[in-house]
Amino acid sequence: LLFRMKTKVQPSMDLIIPHYGLSLSTIGEVCAHYAEYEYLVDVIGLLAGLSTDREYLKDGKVTKIIVLELTNDTGK
Secondary structure (H helix, E strand, O other), X not given: OOOOOOOOOOOOOOOOOOOOOOOOOXXXXXXXXXXXOOOOOOOOOEEEEXXXXXXXXXXXXXXXXXXXXXXXXXXX
């Protein structure tokens, strides 16, 4: 979620959208997940660094990746 100065938030009474779907975790909990973790994880942080293009080989397939370095509200 990205909130800007002009973002407006309103309650929704739509029953299709779950009311309690947001769950926050610490970075320690996120890093403890195993590689085949079945849920997507969004992160919040300030972009602090960006790597050059890299290639990652898994199961005989090459995937290009870029590593993003994030900082939290304490600067870590």
